[in-house]
Amino acid sequence: MISARMSRPVRVLLLTSSVVVSALATACGTQKVSVSRSQPGPYRGAVIFNQRCSGCHTLSYAATNGSAANVRTKEPNNGPNFNIRCERPMSRVVYAIENGGFSGAIMPPNVVVGQDAIDVANFVATYAGRQAPPIPGVAPCTTKPVGTLPAVTAATATTTAKKAAVTPSAAKPPQKKATAARTAKQTQGRTPVATP
Ligand code: HEC
Secondary structure (H helix, E strand, O other), rough: OOOOOOOOOHHHHHHHHHHHHHHHHOOOOOOOOOOOOOOHHHHHHHHHHHHHOOOOOOEEHOOOOOOOOOOOOOOOOOOOOOOOOOOOOHHHHHHHHHHOOOOOOOOOOOOOOOHHHHHHHHHHHOOOOOOOOOOOOOOHHHHOOOOOOOOOHHHHHHHHHHHHHHHHOOOOOOOHHHHHHHHHHHHHHHOOOOOO
């Protein structure tokens, strides 16, 4: 391939082009989670974030680019860019996950539950905000406490899961509620029939 008989400019050209090609190959499609496996919780959180939150949020440590890159091409479901937005303590992230963001209007609630939610929250709180521009008088994100969460118990895992299951019925039209109230009123006036 690169032989000693080749002129120096040719050798330099071949070497540089192979470096450029491999650099491009790395840039395309091989972006990976860049959290060390030696931190099992945040690493697992980053992998889950990459799978479940990537469509709407940008966070370089999870190799995701879902936030709007440009305000003019922004879509309503583009979520905050966590490269520049601080998300500490992690209870904030848990709140957002359980309620579908702070407004509850766009982000789907309970995309992840139980231990998955805790690991994702731990990851986001630890790694978000690292590219935030410094603001005079505001403490940099990395100096704020990440906080802790109670370990997931069987009870919390099911409550969170139950909440997710309950959500669709909560969106029933108000018409049904009115009917239910009417039926209740009608039954009220009646003498209870003894069940044999
Ligand atoms: C369908 C798009 C979508 C998905 C998927 C999504 N989010 Fe969001 N997220 C949003 C939007 C939009 C907002 C801002 C909405 C708001 O303020 O109500 C947001 C806000 C947030 C916030 C900040 C709270 C706030 O309201 O400003 C956090 C933290 C967050 N998301 C974490 C996550 C995590 C973690 C996941 C994956 C488990 C996730 N999001 C999945 C769209 C999404």
